Amino acid sequence: MITLENVTKIYQSSNGSVTAVDDVSLHIKEGEIFGIIGYSGAGKSSLIRMLNGLEKPTKGNVIVADRNIANIKGKELREARQEIGMIFQHFNLLWSRTVRENIAFPLEIAGVPKEQRLKRVDELIQLVGLQGRENAYPSQLSGGQKQRVGIARALANNPKVLLCDEATSALDPQTTDSILDLLVDINQRLRLTIVLITHEMHVIRKICDRVAVMENGKIVEQGEVLQVFRQPKQTITKRFVQQVIEPEETKETIAHLIDKYPRGNVIQLTFVGEAAEQPLIANLTRQFQVNVNILQGKISQTHQGSYGVLFVHIDGTDEEVAKAIDYIRQQQVGVEVITDVQ
Amino acid sequence: MFNSLLPNVQWDTIWAATVETLYMTGIAVVATFVLGIILGLLLFLTSKGNIWENRLANAIIAAFVNIFRSIPFIILIILLIPFTKLVVGTILGANAALPALIIGAAPFYARMVEIALREIDKGVIEAAKAMGATTATIIWKVLLPESLPALVSGITVTAIALVGYTAMAGVVGAGGLGNLAYLEGFQRNHNDVTFVATVLILVIVFVIQFIGDFVTSKIDKR
Numbered sequence: 001m002i003t004l005e006n007v008t009k010i011y012q013s014s015n016g017s018v019t020a021v022d023d024v025s026l027h028i029k030e031g032e033i034f035g036i037i038g039y040s041g042a043g044k045s046s047l048i049r050m051l052n053g054l055e056k057p058t059k060g061n062v063i064v065a066d067r068n069i070a071n072i073k074g075k076e077l078r079e080a081r082q083e084i085g086m087i088f089q090h091f092n093l094l095w096s097r098t099v100r101e102n103i104a105f106p107l108e109i110a111g112v113p114k115e116q117r118l119k120r121v122d123e124l125i126q127l128v129g130l131q132g133r134e135n136a137y138p139s140q141l142s143g144g145q146k147q148r149v150g151i152a153r154a155l156a157n158n159p160k161v162l163l164c165d166e167a168t169s170a171l172d173p174q175t176t177d178s179i180l181d182l183l184v185d186i187n188q189r190l191r192l193t194i195v196l197i198t199h200e201m202h203v204i205r206k207i208c209d210r211v212a213v214m215e216n217g218k219i220v221e222q223g224e225v226l227q228v229f230r231q232p233k234q235t236i237t238k239r240f241v242q243q244v245i246e247p248e249e250t251k252e253t254i255a256h257l258i259d260k261y262p263r264g265n266v267i268q269l270t271f272v273g274e275a276a277e278q279p280l281i282a283n284l285t286r287q288f289q290v291n292v293n294i295l296q297g298k299i300s301q302t303h304q305g306s307y308g309v310l311f312v313h314i315d316g317t318d319e320e321v322a323k324a325i326d327y328i329r330q331q332q333v334g335v336e337v338i339t340d341v342q
Numbered sequence: 343m344f345n346s347l348l349p350n351v352q353w354d355t356i357w358a359a360t361v362e363t364l365y366m367t368g369i370a371v372v373a374t375f376v377l378g379i380i381l382g383l384l385l386f387l388t389s390k391g392n393i394w395e396n397r398l399a400n401a402i403i404a405a406f407v408n409i410f411r412s413i414p415f416i417i418l419i420i421l422l423i424p425f426t427k428l429v430v431g432t433i434l435g436a437n438a439a440l441p442a443l444i445i446g447a448a449p450f451y452a453r454m455v456e457i458a459l460r461e462i463d464k465g466v467i468e469a470a471k472a473m474g475a476t477t478a479t480i481i482w483k484v485l486l487p488e489s490l491p492a493l494v495s496g497i498t499v500t501a502i503a504l505v506g507y508t509a510m511a512g513v514v515g516a517g518g519l520g521n522l523a524y525l526e527g528f529q530r531n532h533n534d535v536t537f538v539a540t541v542l543i544l545v546i547v548f549v550i551q552f553i554g555d556f557v558t559s560k561i562d563k564r
């Protein structure tokens with residue numbers, strides 16, 4: 001659905017040039033939710049804005065739904081844009097228009113006759129759950145409701161792709177989750193390809209199928225979300241993964257535990273998918289001569305399955321502990337013996 | 343009772359002068375509104391980072407606006423005498439005041455329009471672009487509606503300034519309440535005429551202010 005080939009974006013300014021996107025190649029499949037994560041200034045916005053031609057790449061090709069967005073302009077670009085919806089961090093609604101009129105705006109642009117427009121707007125209001133607020137002005141809506149209007153507006157012309165530029169970054173955690181649920185719902189119901197950028201791993205974890213990590217204008221790592229959670233390769237990716245699976249105080253706690261349990265081993269278990277749902281600890285104590293203490297743990301739900309981290313303390317003879325660890329390995333559970341904390 | 347307090351006031355001439363003032367102000371406001379919006383849009387659209395970014399065009403329009411905005415109105419009238427003669431055919435009467443009124447007020451209003459447009463969130467313009475809007479659509483459906491309250495309060499201020507300009511224009515022969523106050527009131531030393539003309543001008547100003555504030559508050563949904 002979307003292919004980027006060696007895309008570079010360089011901004012010229014009075015105090016030199018900035019390479020915001022540096023030779024990025026990427027393929028996004030039809031119907032998937034693809035996330036791009038990176039810290040502020042990584043070049044995420046520049047990248048996503050090239051997907052609908054709001055920025056022109058300095059070099060490279062940007063192919064969206066079989067059209068090279070980098071090369072077209074005028075009428076052709078405007079038509080291409082009607083097939084690419086976009087939502088924004090600050091919603092960007094017209095305050096002079098009601099909810100209904102805001103949602104009708106892209107339909108007016110596309111030249112949809114009035115009667116059909118009204119019908120389509122009503123469908124969209126149902127889709128995003130804004131019944132009863134049709135005649136409100138944006139200033140009378142909450143952040144979450146504003147983003148729902150933004151989503152309805154972006155979907156009005158039945159686009160093939162939805163671009164989300166930090167769409168939940170201005171919202172509180174609860175509202176963020178409800179907007180993310182709505183995006184998944186839309187993705188499944190309409191088979192819409194969604195590209196989203198964010199600096200929050202929570203967003204990636206919750207709804208993305210695949211993720212790319214961006215740093216200094218480059219994609220430094222990409223893959224299936226669960227895979228990236230299981231085996232993050234780059235330091236930056238590890239930091240992002242830690243954002244959601246380890247609370248801030250984990251390191252401190254672990255250091256404390258190692259001091260507290262001079263005997264035995266503190267080990268970190270990483271569960272992915274189905275492994276997270278079996279009675280591993282019960283089996284361990286039943287089958288081996290070991291004592292298992294659960295120290296700390298957290299299971300997160302990703303779009304593709306659950307993912308969990310558990311810190312346990314295992315005590316017993318060296319032989320039994322080794323057997324127990326072997327057993328754990330056979331259960332598709334990642335094991336890491338922690339002896340010290342860096 | 344009125345007539346004994348105001349011995350020199352002839353109500354029919356007062357009425358005719360009021361109509362003339364309203365006529366000059368009305369036509370000038372409408373023309374200034376249109377011309378000012380066009381100039382203001384051009385100033386905005388050709389400025390840095392906007393749809394028609396063009397440094398040369400922007401500099402030329404800005405220079406034109408700044409020059410005409412800076413010339414004191416009374417001097418502008420005199421400077422425009424040849425132009426007025428050419429366009430209107432005379433330099434006396436209400437119509438003769440119009441070129442100077444419009445050329446004096448439009449650049450003043452154009453700056454206010456430009457400021458109003460700059461207040462619009464860039465993100466909203468960008469959202470319209472992302473939806474595939476043409477520049478015309480952006481102007482008609484985003485820029486003008488989104489800045490409308492500021493455009494209305496700006497034209498209110500401009501209209502009030504124009505009432506003052508018509509009075510000044512009256513002194514050089516343009517008719518209206520200013521002309522009456524000068525010829526009848528000042529030159530013939532009929533203070534009651536000056537007084538009545540002043541009160542009427544104040545009433546006009548208050549009414550314009552009231553209407554402007556009312557409309558602005560009605561359309562502002564922020």
Ligand SMILES: Nc1ncnc2c1ncn2[C@@H]1O[C@H](COP(=O)(O)OP(=O)(O)O)[C@@H](O)[C@H]1O
Nearest residue numbers: 011013018020039040041042043044045046047
């Ligand atoms: N219009 C622009 N002109 C000049 N530099 C820009 C512009 N937009 C972004 N940049 C620069 O490009 C880099 C990447 O910015 P951006 O794409 O907004 O990153 P992100 O969205 O990941 O925070 C930053 O260093 C930023 O300052």
Ligand SMILES: [Mg+2]
Nearest residue numbers: 044045046166
């Ligand atoms: Mg950004």
